[in-house]
Amino acid sequence: MQKDVAARPPRRRALAGRVRWCTRGLLVAVLSQAGSVLLWSAMVTTLATMAVGIGFLILPVVMIAVRGLANFHRRTAREWTGRGIDTPYRPTTSDGAYDTTGAFAHCRELLSDPATWRDFLWMLLDAPLGLVLGLLPAAFVAYGLNGMFVTPFLWQSMGPHWGFGATWFITDQGEANLAIPQGLVLIVVGLLIAPALGRLHIRFNRALLSPTRNARLTLRVEHLTETRSDAVQAQAAELRRIERDLHDGAQARLVSLGMKLGLADTQLETNPDLVRQLLADAMESSSQALTELRDLVRGIHPPVLAERGLDGAVRALAVALAIPVEVCIDLPKRPQAPIESAVYFVVAEALANVTKHSGADRASIRLWYADGGLRAQVGDNGRGGAKAEGGSGLRGLQRRLAAFDGELDIDSPPGGPTLVTMELPCEL
Template structure:
């Protein structure tokens, strides 16, 4: 089956966006790679000077420069992905520092980043320049000198339009390389830093314990909030209706003998109140675990939410198998709360919900073209969404700049 044009356009836009992000990451890594290259030379000179004793005086300065550059690289990598947790501060003495595993890992990172990282950073700068230069060559080749090389790699000279068009084809090849290999080059440049500059497994374990403790607290808080919501719904809704039914039935029983018409009217009101109480009880039950999830699955349940949304909403769901019921319920409530916010606050003309499942994860993306400016502290329900997601050890990312668009991305483990 042919892929719709909208899907192809979105695929191309995602590829271009990923390539541009990769080029920015490679270019940013070029700065630290240049510093790493010069610091490698300084360390080599200092090591030679240490043989005659003079280098012992400058070695602490070189080590401090190494730790500072490693810290700068951790900050840079944190801006482009997951946080690189810094280890404990290394010892200050020369001998303890050289025996410290953190310093040794930083030296290994320095050697790799100052060589391979520098080469990849240069590619991140040169490849876009070559792509622009060769792709646009037919537009200006007649304005240059006659003996100018045709391509950015210095091969051939342009004497005719076919030569110029051949250079443009090479430029298209550079663009294809950027789109296909750019993200991989960025990951290769960042890989040594993420492996060697992160804290050791003992620190990771303590951080994981702290994270799980916070997650458990969020789960308990979300559970308590849900219980309060259910209690409030029952108390303010169904319970009041049932009390009204009891009062009306008692009044009707007393009036049955002397005023049958009035008793019938009270019985009709009691029946109406009982029907309303049943409707509210069904609403509370659906709020606990929507039965539509069991009947139609997550994709069908989300399609129902989109159909009821006041803003035109498109749903695209690719979930090969079923997730845990609690995970599906969380995804359902996330989308329901997000669409409610869009309808009430965003002023959007359209919205979209994308759900992808695979690799043991469930990813939910809700987007709208509204005015943006969504804030968790604004009472829009985003805090509740975050607590629900945290209870499953998931992650939530919100991007809502003023003027829009707004993107809410949730990543959940599928569970068993």
């Protein structure tokens, strides 16, 4: 009995997943037809108006619509399978101003991008393929439901015919009742093939909408150039911070310490009481300078990270937070020291944002290693609305991770909850 109860939820989840794939197939079928008809009509209109110059103004709008549809399929690939499709487009340098010169330059850039023509090819092939792959599972289910709940009861009102819901000529009630088991089989078949056909359509999208090898190398070079620039700027900013902290903190206290010791040396024989006071002040200054130096070193590389590793350091961050934090860490081994440091500071900054901006009363931290990458999630039940460009420090986290070819994803709808997910490729 316990085995049956425990097995029921996974079966229900599997059934719900197959039903979702059926509904996704309907969406794919509708988009394949609507997108193709609308965008190709707009393209024909654009080309027809090129001769009078209006086409150069319309074409960028059409291309934005084409790329928007393609990007929607790229996003759904990630949402439906957990693996997205990279964007292959070259960055545009023209501002797309709506005058003759700007529009012509923009059109030339768009049409010279190979990804543009691959989008057109994808739309041309997706019209029949998306319709078949998307509609077939739902058609099986709909035909099976009709055979189970319509044909056995309404076949007489339709007269003897090849029954809608049956695959034979119906002449009596017995033949109509045979549509029930056939309908059940069709529903099962439709639900069984829905995930496979949905994933087949995503593989088709990935083949045409992904960057080519040359485009991927170009994008990689651009990404590395950008991340190198960000890393250099971040390093320069960090050096300026360390210099400022040393100058305003420990250095000033050490200068004061030297002056007090010099004054004590001059008053050693004439004013012993003043010397004792100066030495006491010097000891306090040296203690404060040592504390500031330790804080500075902790900001560069926390000792807890070197002593306990990433697991212990993150748990120490959770304990220090003012709200309850649920921690789940699954790391079979320690990552390399630079990766550990980057993840530690990203998690620390994310938790600081939870305290400062979210208004949450609960938070969670999850760390795990899978598929050659270290992944971390920081979540809270706060007010949401966090954005990388919102000045909350998330943009700085993106730059820190980009130096290691990592990514930061922020899911924070208004009203919450917020989930910040980071991923860094590494070896343990």
